[in-house]
């Protein structure tokens with residue numbers, strides 16, 4: 079599930095990165111000096127600047143802009159730069175500094191945009207895909223399956239008795255239950271499967287390349303694992319599951335999910351804690 083897993087890494091990068099980046103800057107300066115004046119090499123000074131900006135942020139990036147410009151200017155002078163006007167060397171250094179600063183300024187903006195994009199696709203509590211992102215991915219899977227005549231399965235899972243846990247033990251325990259549920263389910267899925275939260279205590283699995291027979295085996299295994307997780311924590315929660323396998327034909331992602339939801343409700347309205355299966359094949 080690597081492409082759908084949202085990783086938030088709050089670890090501070092080790093200080094050794096600063097030293098390495100500084101040494102890279104010096105190394106680039108030495109190569110630049112050896113190559114002489116005729117080879118333009120200044121773009122490579124961006125390497126340590128980008129590294130430290132991504133790792134430590136804009137302020138450290140700006141310090142490295144000064145290092146890089148200073149190194150470039152020194153190399154330029156050591157290479158006996160002779161310009162038609164003595165100020166041209168300084169002007170070139172200022173231009174390079176401006177270019178480095180622009181990159182240092184832009185990188186965190188791009189990082190922030192990427193982070194916001196990830197957040198808009200993820201469920202705040204469990205970290206898995208949210209409803210909106212799930213529908214995007216399901217539509218893509220549907221297009222792919224129609225085009226290449228592949229099968230896939232979706233499993234709509236609704237928790238039974240979740241409200242009781244909330245009422246009895248409080249929302250914090252309810253949240254913990256939801257996280258334990260997601261973590262256990264994810265451990266039983268393949269890398270290529272997707273798990274998403276549709277809202278509240280409703281979740282959905284997308285199992286690509288899985289027809290009805292294989293889905294039966296897999297979903298039963300997942301259900302058993304999840305029930306085991308609930309028992310282990312003494313939470314009286316079970317699962318009503320609607321499993322719909324797509325074989326072929328025209329249908330929208332929305333309609334597919336509606337049908338899986340309907341299957342789930344046939345279970346909910348009867349015994350609960352069971353699985354209902356269906357196939358879409360036209």
Ligand SMILES: Nc1nc2c(ncn2[C@@H]2O[C@H](COP(=O)(O)OP(=O)(O)OP(=O)(O)O)[C@@H](O)[C@H]2O)c(=O)[nH]1
Nearest residue numbers: 203237238239240241242244249250252253278279
């Ligand atoms: N702790 C917690 N509770 C939530 C969250 N989102 C929704 N809920 C609660 O989940 C419960 C869902 O209600 P129901 O589906 O009726 O509860 P249920 O007991 O599972 O009902 P059945 O599906 O009929 O068995 C409600 O009490 C919501 O307040 C959340 O993020 N955290």
